[in-house]
Amino acid sequence: MASRERALDSNVPGDFFVDSSCIDCDTCRWLAPTTFDRAGEHSRVHRQPDDDAERFAAELALVACPTGSIGVRERHDLEAASAAFPLVVEDEVHHLGFHDEASFGAASYLIVRSASGGGNVMVDVPRWNDGLARRIVELGGARRLFLTHVDDVGASARWAKFLGAERVMHERDAVAGVERELEGVEPIELEPELVVVPTPGHTAGSACLLWRSKFLFSGDHVAFSRSRGHVYAFRDACWFDWRVQLESMKRLARFDFEWILPGHGTRCRFTRDEMKEQMRRCIEWM
Ligand code: SF4
Incomplete structure (x- = not known):
């Protein structure tokens, strides 16, 4: 308070x-x-x-x-x-609010899908809040909990247990108890239109989640810089390897998306063509 x-x-x-x-x-x-x-x-x-x-x-x-x-x-x-969270970003994507100090205030998200469409997916986690938990259940809970990297694990064990969700994370960042660990740097299709793009650099096991070739949940790999006016990466908060992060950025730039929804930093939306140009500019800047 x-x-x-x-x-x-x-x-x-x-x-x-x-x-x-x-x-x-x-x-x-x-x-x-x-x-x-x-x-x-x-x-x-x-x-x-x-x-x-x-x-x-x-x-x-x-x-x-x-x-x-x-x-x-x-x-x-x-x-x-308080009741406004989960707050619609666009379409079925919601911002969960209630940022957690344990993840240095990282943003978390919920993709709301029908049970027959695979069920909801939570991306990183908010701090625990009873009202928020109730509203997430009202929206269908979550079957998967994708963790972008080790810094943003926060209260994921509690959320996973409460929701009965499978935690998915890259094995190079995985913490004890994660149910599914992903390997390598090649894209992994969890389901149709739900693709994990491993992006080591910020941490060894950082990964982004791409939904419908439109929404990129980027953790701390990439965000928009309000002061620079373009997409960039956190050079001063690169805990693993900046050159590896640059190679990850080049692989990520091959994908189409419109939104970047980061854990930290500013979200942004462009047309697919504009986003390609933003990614090109980011790589050049890196
Ligand atoms: S920057 Fe973060 S910690 Fe500081 S007042 Fe804003 S939301 Fe709170």
């Missing part, structure tokens, strides 16, 4: 504030960019919301914040913001 006593001086005066417990995970800045931006090593409120849409976006950020670092000075009923 955010503390007024620890509110950062960099916040503009008013209702919302960020306190010094912020871990700089970026979530609030992409969920509610009109309210939050970055100042030094933290987020801050750069402008108070001035309409209902901005206020609700800031409330979503408050609920999603992994460390409870966002506070309000006025009374807010946060029920609607």
Whole structure:
């Protein structure tokens, strides 16, 4: 819970504030960019919301914040913001919110599919929340839980047990108890239109999940840079091998997709042709 006593001086005066417990995970800045931006090593409120849409976006950020670092000075009923997660991104893809400090605030997602279509797939995991768990069950639960890499395992054991889901992960990052371990660097079709693309680099066992040649769940392999204005990779957060990551990026660039939905960093959507150009630019930049 955010503390007024620890509110950062960099916040503009008013209702919302960020306190010094912020871990700089970026979530609030992409969920509610009109309210939050970055100042030094933290987020801050750069402008108070001035309409209902901005206020609700800031409330979503408050609920999603992994460390409870966002506070309000006025009374807010946060029920609607909490109940908004899983939040539709597009089509059957949902953002789960409730980011977990254990994964440094990584985003997680749910692909909602019919039981006959293979059932739902969770991609990485949120922190545990009873209401969210209930709403995921109402959406059909999850049969598979795909983990992009070892940093974002978080509460996956609890979620897998609760949902009765099979955890899928690359063997080079796999943690104890994962039910299915994948090998190699060649694409692996889990089901028609659900393809794992191993992308070692950020970690040895990083992998992306591609759904319907449209949605790429990229973990920490690739994201959009708001400041650079193009798709990029985290050079300063490459824990394994940057050259290996570059080769992974070249293999990934052969695939078609429109969305990049990362664990960290900003999501983006382009046409397939534009995304090809974005990937080309990313590779050139790397
Ligand atoms: S979501 Fe929370 S921890 Fe993450 S940058 Fe914003 S205030 Fe900081």
